[in-house]
């Protein structure tokens with residue numbers, strides 16, 4: 001390797017230059033040496049490359065630190081990994097000057113999102129679902145290259161294999177992806193018959209999705225590598241399975257808690273009772289209605305809600321007790337309620353009595369009743 005000039009020297013900077021100075025200096029030098037502005041000058045491209053590579057190190061805090069400390073050996077390891085020739089120096093240049101193009105940066109397939117609808121009980125227990133995913137797979141005949149087996153891609157003539165063309169007017173032009181090869185730099189002369197040169201083929205793949213217990217509506221599960229195949233031999237994208245949970249007729253969910261409403265009668269309210277409530281998960285819950293329970297009071301059953309997706313303790317079951325007034329009475333009930341009414345008139349319940357006294361006093365303007373402000 002030829003001896004390299006100090007990066008600060010290349011960018012005409014002092015060692016302690018701040019980010020803004022580095023950027024400004026690079027901007028000036030990159031404009032000065034851009035191959036497009038120096039037609040016929042063989043020095044231009046190496047100089048452009050030199051300033052861009054220097055900038056690539058100095059704009060990155062981490063690389064700059066390593067360079068300051070160890071010199072070139074400090075940055076060589078990472079340089080090898082991404083010094084991809086023309087493409088990458090123009091990428092850096094485009095980052096700063098805007099414009100797009102050059103080689104596609106990531107060689108991985110698109111992600112796919114798919115929805116699946118489950119019941120609340122399935123969400124509570126967890127379930128394994130088989131889902132048909134329309135995706136693309138790398139073509140087996142050409143191993144994803146898109147070329148007829150035994151043939152190879154050829155250099156794109158339009159961009160001379162660069163993957164990019166310069167567009168625009170005036171002295172400064174912007175680099176764009178080559179329209180002929182789509183930025184790949186290569187074209188297929190003899191396409192693979194099986195995939196028509198795309199390198200991928202559509203398939204309906206059955207994917208087994210493990211839906212964990214406690215999953216909530218709107219949770220997205222990621223299945224790595226089940227997305228679209230990538231061109232050539234890149235990594236396929238991921239599959240995201242969006243979980244939708246069907247509404248339950250009796251149970252609603254609030255975080256990990258489950259809420260349900262249970263009606264109860266005057267007699268149960270007055271005397272107390274015990275009943276069994278069927279549950280989404282496990283045995284029915286035994287509910288004790290204490291005598292004197294009021295309407296809309298909530299009975300909490302610890303640990304009988306939804307399982308915790310993250311493995312903590314499960315939620316609670318919250319039973320909202322709704323006192324139900326009978327709409328129709330049998331003759332016998334009517335008789336008994338009338339009897340009860342006579343008794344109540346003689347001995348009103350403490351709260352009822354207290355309430356009517358308070359409201360009467362309020363409207364009478366009694367001095368010891370606080371008025372609203």
Ligand SMILES: [Zn+2]
Pocket residue numbers: 139140141142143144145146147192193194195196197198199200
């Ligand atoms: Zn093929």
Ligand SMILES: [Zn+2]
Pocket residue numbers: 156157158159160161162163164178179180181182183184185186
């Ligand atoms: Zn091209």
